[in-house]
Amino acid sequence: MTGAPLTPAQVxxxxxxxxxxxxxxxxxxxxxxxxCSFGPGITGLxxxxxxxxxxxxxxxxxxLLPSEGTVAVLGRAPRSDPAxxxxxxxxxxxxxxYGFLSAREFVGYSARLAGVADPEGAAGRAIDRVELNDAAxxxxxxxxxxxxxxxxxxxxxxxxxxxxxxxxxxxxxDPVQRAHLIxxxxxxxxxxxxxxxxxxxxxxxxxMTHRVIAMVDGKLAAAGNVGAIRRAMTDIPYRxxxxxxxxxxxxxxxxxxxxxxxxDVAGDSLHVETADLSALGTRLPPLSRRLGVRITAFxxxxxxxxxxxxxxxxxx
Amino acid sequence: xxxxAIITRMSVRQTLxxxxxxxxxxLALAPAVIFVLVLAAxxxxxxxxxxxxxxxxxxxxxxxxxxxxILAASTLGDERRDQTLSFLVLRPxxxxxxxxxxxxxxxxxxxxxxxxxxxALGVVYGVTSSDWGLVVPTVVGTVVATAVYxxxxxxxxxxxxxxxxxGLAFVFVWENGIAAAVGSLATTSPWRIGFSALSxxxxxxxxxxxxxxxxxxxxxxxxxxxxxxxAIFLLLSTALISAMLxxxxxx
Numbered sequence: 201m202t203g204a205p206l207t208p209a210q211v212x213x214x215x216x217x218x219x220x221x222x223x224x225x226x227x228x229x230x231x232x233x234x235x236c237s238f239g240p241g242i243t244g245l246x247x248x249x250x251x252x253x254x255x256x257x258x259x260x261x262x263x264l265l266p267s268e269g270t271v272a273v274l275g276r277a278p279r280s281d282p283a284x285x286x287x288x289x290x291x292x293x294x295x296x297x298y299g300f301l302s303a304r305e306f307v308g309y310s311a312r313l314a315g316v317a318d319p320e321g322a323a324g325r326a327i328d329r330v331e332l333n334d335a336a337x338x339x340x341x342x343x344x345x346x347x348x349x350x351x352x353x354x355x356x357x358x359x360x361x362x363x364x365x366x367x368x369x370x371x372x373x374d375p376v377q378r379a380h381l382i383x384x385x386x387x388x389x390x391x392x393x394x395x396x397x398x399x400x401x402x403x404x405x406x407x408m409t410h411r412v413i414a415m416v417d418g419k420l421a422a423a424g425n426v427g428a429i430r431r432a433m434t435d436i437p438y439r440x441x442x443x444x445x446x447x448x449x450x451x452x453x454x455x456x457x458x459x460x461x462x463x464d465v466a467g468d469s470l471h472v473e474t475a476d477l478s479a480l481g482t483r484l485p486p487l488s489r490r491l492g493v494r495i496t497a498f499x500x501x502x503x504x505x506x507x508x509x510x511x512x513x514x515x516x
Numbered sequence: 517x518x519x520x521a522i523i524t525r526m527s528v529r530q531t532l533x534x535x536x537x538x539x540x541x542x543l544a545l546a547p548a549v550i551f552v553l554v555l556a557a558x559x560x561x562x563x564x565x566x567x568x569x570x571x572x573x574x575x576x577x578x579x580x581x582x583x584x585x586i587l588a589a590s591t592l593g594d595e596r597r598d599q600t601l602s603f604l605v606l607r608p609x610x611x612x613x614x615x616x617x618x619x620x621x622x623x624x625x626x627x628x629x630x631x632x633x634x635x636a637l638g639v640v641y642g643v644t645s646s647d648w649g650l651v652v653p654t655v656v657g658t659v660v661a662t663a664v665y666x667x668x669x670x671x672x673x674x675x676x677x678x679x680x681x682x683g684l685a686f687v688f689v690w691e692n693g694i695a696a697a698v699g700s701l702a703t704t705s706p707w708r709i710g711f712s713a714l715s716x717x718x719x720x721x722x723x724x725x726x727x728x729x730x731x732x733x734x735x736x737x738x739x740x741x742x743x744x745x746x747a748i749f750l751l752l753s754t755a756l757i758s759a760m761l762x763x764x765x766x767x
Contacts, residue, residue, distance in 0.1 A: 263766045298526075355603070
């Protein structure tokens, strides 16, 4: 069987599919004609505040009805088929916790409603997984933001969902908790779960995954591997840092290269702008040998998620 | 335990915190306390007249609806305001089950207090008059009225943040004003449906000439009819809430 070729926003083994989805609230368009899919592993959903990430996630989970288009989770429409929630977990951005319950009761409530066979045992394991044991029997109302986040994650994980949707899951967590939660999400991804993480903190997403879907102004701005997205942005020159003890000699030679758009010299470093990164990388070693200049480092400066994202946002 | 029982139990716990239980418990018992205080005064009034003319109606038309309004409207309203509705609806539980469980939770929480108020009123009347025939009817009438109020106020609390104001307008303008003047509208008045059960079980409460028109309108006394009406209200409310959970944005 052959189908239409996949776009970079789609994956072949999709567990969550979004087809031409739009959502508007009155006159305001929050999400406009987005099509994408998510499969096993972690996918980062990126965008500045107001980009439509949360609205898209809420449509994925059935909390919001799309104004147009369709959403399918594990082949089913969550809104009309609540049974699918036995395989879906959501950590919402907002503080969706019952303050009068202890963390153990809260996670146990989630387990019972999900139909888990041993809810107490599952709750204990989920609490252990997010390292909330010490506070598990205290009311959530007295929890810090980071502890509430972990309680929410435990409640979303307690039934081992096949699809886990995380909306800013690391908000309020300290660096140690953050690293631990990232490791938990990576373990789930490695075990074949679909993990969708929305965040505006790019550093967090970069630690978790290379596959991203970027949204700007309610539209899909880019999707795929971060490096591939950057390489596809041919209209924006690369910026490369080249460290050498003789920067001025090397700079003078590089100016003659047609692919070099500009050079800044800062101490023992050159910051080179080029339209063709691989050509520069190929030409630099013979050039340095010919000039007798030693190159101690060659580092693309804008292949990071943050630079890619900055470009994407700046383009709009 | 079934999903419905789990949600109902949690809903009672969520709706009926300690402060609310104490505050509304005092309010629910107020008519019975007033009964005791009036009977302790030197000038004695006939117990049945005091019960039916002065205390049963405040109990049914003021304390029962107010207590039920606050508790029932908060059942789904608090979930929406506290943003925990997303937690509840993203579970593999049918919307009808969530709606029915939320109604059941509101009913159990509210009727625990209003029913206790009705029971206290009936017991005080029984102790003072040695006539225990009003205890069960008062409790049944109160509980039936509470169920119908829940059917109205649970969806109201979900739909609007102004449920208290709208609910009070429903009780004091619609029920005690318009429905009192137009007998055919009595079927839309929860406390009248409760009173029809009560008066069906204890016809003596209709002994005052003016009471019947005001309290029953076109309704006939009878517990069976009242229970059927309450069941219809609850079914319609379940259908309405589940439709809203399916068709409205939930966040």
